[in-house]
Amino acid sequence: MFKKEKNNLNSESGEVRTRVAPSPTGPMHIATARVALYNYIFAKQNNGKFILRIEDTDLERSKQEWTDEIIADLKWLGTNWDEGPDIGGKFGPYKQSQKADVYEKYIKKLLNEGKAYHCFCSEEELEAKRQDQMTRGVAPIYDGKCSKLSSEEVAKNLAEGKKSVIRFKVEKKKVKFHDLICGEVEFDMGLLGDIVIAKNLQTALFHFTVVVDDYEMKISHIIRGDDHLSNTARQILIQEALGFPRPIYAHCPMILNPDRSKMSKRKNDVALASYIKKGYLPEAIINFIALLGWNPGTEREIFSLYELEKEFSLEKVQKAGAVFNIQKLDNINGYYIREKSIEKLTELCLPYLIEAGLLEKFNGDQKIVSTGEEITKLKLEKIISAYKERLKKLSEIVELTDFFFKDKLTYEKELLQWQKMSDTDIKDSLLLCDNILSKLDDGAGEWNIKKMEEILFPEILKFNIKKNYPENNKGFVMWPLRVALSGKKASASPFEIAEILGKEKTLQRIKDAINLL
RNA sequence: GGCCCCGUCGUCUAGCCUGGUCUAGGACAUCAGAUUUUCAUUCUGGUAACCCGGGUUCAAAUCCCGGCGGGGUCACCA
Numbered sequence: 001m002f003k004k005e006k007n008n009l010n011s012e013s014g015e016v017r018t019r020v021a022p023s024p025t026g027p028m029h030i031a032t033a034r035v036a037l038y039n040y041i042f043a044k045q046n047n048g049k050f051i052l053r054i055e056d057t058d059l060e061r062s063k064q065e066w067t068d069e070i071i072a073d074l075k076w077l078g079t080n081w082d083e084g085p086d087i088g089g090k091f092g093p094y095k096q097s098q099k100a101d102v103y104e105k106y107i108k109k110l111l112n113e114g115k116a117y118h119c120f121c122s123e124e125e126l127e128a129k130r131q132d133q134m135t136r137g138v139a140p141i142y143d144g145k146c147s148k149l150s151s152e153e154v155a156k157n158l159a160e161g162k163k164s165v166i167r168f169k170v171e172k173k174k175v176k177f178h179d180l181i182c183g184e185v186e187f188d189m190g191l192l193g194d195i196v197i198a199k200n201l202q203t204a205l206f207h208f209t210v211v212v213d214d215y216e217m218k219i220s221h222i223i224r225g226d227d228h229l230s231n232t233a234r235q236i237l238i239q240e241a242l243g244f245p246r247p248i249y250a251h252c253p254m255i256l257n258p259d260r261s262k263m264s265k266r267k268n269d270v271a272l273a274s275y276i277k278k279g280y281l282p283e284a285i286i287n288f289i290a291l292l293g294w295n296p297g298t299e300r301e302i303f304s305l306y307e308l309e310k311e312f313s314l315e316k317v318q319k320a321g322a323v324f325n326i327q328k329l330d331n332i333n334g335y336y337i338r339e340k341s342i343e344k345l346t347e348l349c350l351p352y353l354i355e356a357g358l359l360e361k362f363n364g365d366q367k368i369v370s371t372g373e374e375i376t377k378l379k380l381e382k383i384i385s386a387y388k389e390r391l392k393k394l395s396e397i398v399e400l401t402d403f404f405f406k407d408k409l410t411y412e413k414e415l416l417q418w419q420k421m422s423d424t425d426i427k428d429s430l431l432l433c434d435n436i437l438s439k440l441d442d443g444a445g446e447w448n449i450k451k452m453e454e455i456l457f458p459e460i461l462k463f464n465i466k467k468n469y470p471e472n473n474k475g476f477v478m479w480p481l482r483v484a485l486s487g488k489k490a491s492a493s494p495f496e497i498a499e500i501l502g503k504e505k506t507l508q509r510i511k512d513a514i515n516l517l
Numbered sequence: 518g519g520c521c522c523c524g525u526c527g528u529c530u531a532g533c534c535u536g537g538u539c540u541a542g543g544a545c546a547u548c549a550g551a552u553u554u555u556c557a558u559u560c561u562g563g564u565a566a567c568c569c570g571g572g573u574u575c576a577a578a579u580c581c582c583g584g585c586g587g588g589g590u591c592a593c594c595a
Contacts, residue, residue: 021595022595023594023595025594025595055595057594057595058594058595061594061595119593123592123593126592126593130592134518136518137518137519138518138519139518139519139520139591140518140519140591140592141519141591163593165593166593182521182522185521185522186521187520187521188519188520191519191520191591192520192591193591195592196592196593198593199593200593203593205592205593205594205595206594206595207595209595210595225589226522226523226588226589227589227590228590228595229521229522229589229590230520230521230522230589230590230591231590231595233521251522253522253523254588254589256588258527258528260587260588261587261588261589262588262589288529291529291530291544292529293529293530294530295529295530295531297531297532298531298543299531299542299543299544301529301543301544301545318523318529318530319522319523320522320523320524320587320588321522321523321587321588321589322528322529322530323527323528323529324528325528325529325545325546327528327545327546328528328529328544328545328546329545330545331544331545331546332545334557334558338558387557388557388558389556389557389558389559390556390557390558391557392557418554418555460554473554474553474554475554475555476554477554478554478555479554479555481554482554482555483555488555488556489555489556490555490556490557491555491556492555492556492557493553493554493555494554494555
């Protein structure tokens, strides 16, 4: 792949204005998030404006709830838009559904100038023709039948109320345009049929509304997905017919499934909302999607949104699609989790613990655990702290720490076994823990990790000698203790857990384990 | 099928424009080791790629041509 030639990224004159134009027909796609990010950053670095436009012309499929989700998602990412209708002092999104009159004006203009025409072909008729073309191995395009209708026939059909759509006459010529990412692109429009730009005067369709809105919103740069590359030529033709200036285009490569097809919900989780729910941090998502198809040309990989505004450049965006690699996302997310302060991380984890029913309600600083017991903010922070390094995503906090919030633990007794210990050995080991740890004076502040190590470690040595275990292998005591306290084979240090659990609960759990044997 | 785009480790990529410094660099994943009571973190090391074939050249991942492969798009969706 060759480097794109350098471009003056600013439009000829005036302000840089970019937009993201999702359609609210489902959850916001992760690819939309990336396109939004690129548009946002590009606008920021050029002192321009970033705009959100909801493309809800398809009334049947568009839903307000999805619009709400798009808004929430964008805010979550931190890619706020700079303009829009006033909604209680804040910027709302522009919505195409509210602009029918504007589109109608332009549709009429094209109709009057003979650049568009009414088409009375039925969908069945069209479908049949398409099938025929396909079987003959020709490109399935509209034959332009209705463009040949006389104005009398059209008037007659219209008067009869015959169902029609409005088609744009596609000029049979080559359309060439420059793309900031793809370079020079050329399409032969002779290969395309006349496109439907509106179902009727009141209902304009995608290709048309995009062109009109980008003009009316004075969009200077259109940064969007690669899948729109071939749409661009048609839209340029509509622009020309309407006498609009041509914006600057930049088509980003697709985000791919592992099999290299366009990332789709059938093969992947594509909704940004679902990543939010799983507990990915906005910093991580931003960083990760920015890197999907772009890199700074250095070996640096960690970027905040603010830093991206400084470093990002469209020239360094790849032309090839990029596979969405969840492992890399997890890695970056883990990094940002580790970067969080304990206070902040605890706050972020709280909703997950509550949703899982581990924590019930708040009582000022005290949180009520599902068992009815109260837990202090400090203790909660200790729990989170113990698991900070193990967290890849926030939702994992539940399975990692649930045992802190339960009364009784359930686990297989086999789990208590370290190497080839017999039940008696395990019992002896646990009895040792019970015996030694119970000596610690809780009231005197002795119940802490340091003290536990101090008194138990020498005893482990003796225990190992007595049992003929390798002297330095603390596992013969620590492993059964870990399982007794957590019920899990992977956990934080048993002492760390014991300290958080407190003396009473710790000893109780050790006894519970002994009873299992 | 037509048209368009793309092709460096498994994945994201640096290098390509301006050929030699590339025995191809980094990151994730993976493997091994260190630390450790487990997992994780951290650190060290390893395995692993220029799609193929021609051509140009003293020299090609880099330039040219041809194949092959992958993807996108061809709606009264966006």
